[in-house]
Amino acid sequence: MPTAPLWADQKEGRFYTRIPVTNMLNGGMLELPLHVVTGRGTGPTLGIITNVHGDEFLPTTAIRELVGALDTAQLRGRLAIVSCANPLATAGFGRLSTEQHGKTDLFEVFPGSLKGNTTQWLAAKITEHVIDHADAMMDFHSGGSGGRLQARVDYNTKAPEAVKAKSRELALAFGMPFVHENDVTGTAAHHANLARGIPALNPEMGGSYLGPEDTALYRGQAIQGLKNVMAALGMIDTKIVRPAQQIDFAQKGRHEIRPRTSGYLESHYQRPADLGKRIAKGAKLGEVIDIYSYEVLEELVAPVDGYLFFSRYSGVVGAGTQAFALAEEALSQKVS
Secondary structure: OOOOOOOOOOOOEEEEEEEEEEEOOOOOEEEEEEEEEEOOEEEEEEEEEEOOOOOOOHHHHHHHHHHHHOOHHHOEEEEEEEOOOOHHHHHOOOOOOOOOOOOOOHHHOOOOOOOOOHHHHHHHHHHHHOHHHOOEEEEEEOOOOOOEEEEEEEEEOOOOHHHHHHHHHHHHHHOOOEEEEEOOOOOHHHHHHHHHOOOEEEEEEOOOOOOHHHHHHHHHHHHHHHHHHHHHOOOOOOOOOOOOOEEEEEHHHEEEEOOOOOEEEEEOOOOHHHOOOEEOOOOEEEEEEOOOOOOEEEEEEOOOOEEEEEEEOOEEEOOOOOOEEEEEHHHEEEEO
């Protein structure tokens, strides 16, 4: 049986604490920040985790803004938020935990284990203090330091059908142009779906160090998406704002375009508005330029007719890095 949550006796209002994990080699304590916002009315608990990958920090800034503006008198239920799920990765300005052994991608190790490495300890503590007490879960991601453009919400292809249907409903409600039935084995969402039987979604949107205009755009979309999900769960009264058309696709329809060479990627699609565009088979998406000889090493083209759901800003890339991704038109479903 789950232990009583840290907020068991909390009434309406805001609560903040730190969940101890272990000591670190620098002499400090590794702790997880937990924010709980409880409304006056009865309702579900929405668990939210962010900064699972340390360089994906845009969502937590949006959550901060939303939480600060929430009127708890109008809120039904509560939000339980781990605002930085992987302090080790965040402190290292990178995607993964900075430790010697074991799996170091927090995204892949849920529900975690106190018999595993430190990354698995983090997952175990999040499971114990948030997932075990939630009625719905959101694992919020963005593009990291690699200059990624994305605007989709994933839901778990391996979830039981009823749970998958509810997860898809929330994914659509979030309001991005794309929803993706994806294999998220090992994630917080997967554990929530299978072990708890609750819906879960993984937004993947925005990015890091994108400049003021694009950052403001994505932060606004993230706040609206959070409000949409809360409204869909009956936690707040607000209109759900969605695009006129959304595209739902599964793994079979996903096509990633990865360069075979390293160099400078000259991207032809590096604006948020480019996501969702129909791309014809054979269209050039970008090229990789050798930063030593200045030669064009490779042209990247669309392998199928499809819709652009992932792109990059221009910048250096390594061979094998995902540069672009399309949802194949013939295998995608338009949702109005």
